[in-house]
Amino acid sequence: MAEPFHVHPADVYEEIRPRLAVRVHARMRKRIDKRVVLGALRERIAGSLAALTASQNTAQSGAIHEETRQEHPKDTRAIEAGYLARGLAERVETLRDAVVLIGALKLVDYGPTDPIGICALVGLEGEVGEEQVYFLAPTGAGERLVIEGTTIQSLTPGSPLGRALLGRRAGDEVEVALPNGMLRACIAWVR
Numbered sequence: 596m597a598e599p600f601h602v603h604p605a606d607v608y609e610e611i612r613p614r615l616a617v618r619v620h621a622r623m624r625k626r627i628d629k630r631v632v633l634g635a636l637r638e639r640i641a642g643s644l645a646a647l648t649a650s651q652n653t654a655q656s657g658a659i660h661e662e663t664r665q666e667h668p669k670d671t672r673a674i675e676a677g678y679l680a681r682g683l684a685e686r687v688e689t690l691r692d693a694v695v696l697i698g699a700l701k702l703v704d705y706g707p708t709d710p711i712g713i714c715a716l717v718g719l720e721g722e723v724g725e726e727q728v729y730f731l732a733p734t735g736a737g738e739r740l741v742i743e744g745t746t747i748q749s750l751t752p753g754s755p756l757g758r759a760l761l762g763r764r765a766g767d768e769v770e771v772a773l774p775n776g777m778l779r780a781c782i783a784w785v786r
Contacts, residue, residue, distance in 0.1 A: 627742055629702050629716050629786065632730050635740045636749055637697050644690040651683035693734040700733065705785045707765045713752070717760060719769070719780040726783065731757055 654676065703714045711717060715731045728747045730740075736751040750757040756778065759771045765785045771778045 627716060627728070627745060627747070627786075629704075629714065629730070631742055632716065632740060632747055633697070633700065633702060633714075633732075635742060636730065636732060636735050636738060637694070639738050639740065640690060640693050640697055640735050644687065644694055647683065647690060648687050651680065651687050654680040654683050696734050697732065707785060709785060710762045710764055711760045711782070711785055712762075715760075716747070716786040718783040718785075720783040721778075721780050727780070729756070729760070731760060 700714065703712065705711065705715050711731065713731055713733055717729045717731065719727045719729065721727065728745055729750050730747050732749050732751060734751060735749045736754055736757075738749040740747045740749065750760070752758060752761055755771050755773060756769075759769045760782070763769065763782055765782050767782045769778070769780055769782065
């Protein structure tokens, strides 16, 4: 009786990965417009700024309200309200700077052999073939945007994955320690 023929899925994947990357790259090139991604990121940051500004104004008015006056030496309501208002004001300033920075951002088109930099749209293919799409931006990290049915996560160069991607090219492997475990992926395409 002949021995059964066993093929490990990883061996098959390694053989077909270059063809998959080309197909995925062609599909993503047609489907995702970076201008739409950048516009969605701008809107998300502007929305966060509006909401945070309203919260900061409420906290500031609460900090100076007569009901927060100190009633005895150990009463710290006014101090705590002031700390909260100051912290929110600093975050508002950070978001204002982010809105200006993202508003002035000029998109750059990347080819398959170009090193990854700011404004790159990057497709990563995981060990089992799942695809993740990232947009490398100078600000706005962690935002999940859904564009034409595709989830795109924004990254900054300061993040572990952002640092790992900078300067790499399509076809390169990345391995990054993240809080939820190790990420091992291949850069399937860059745009």
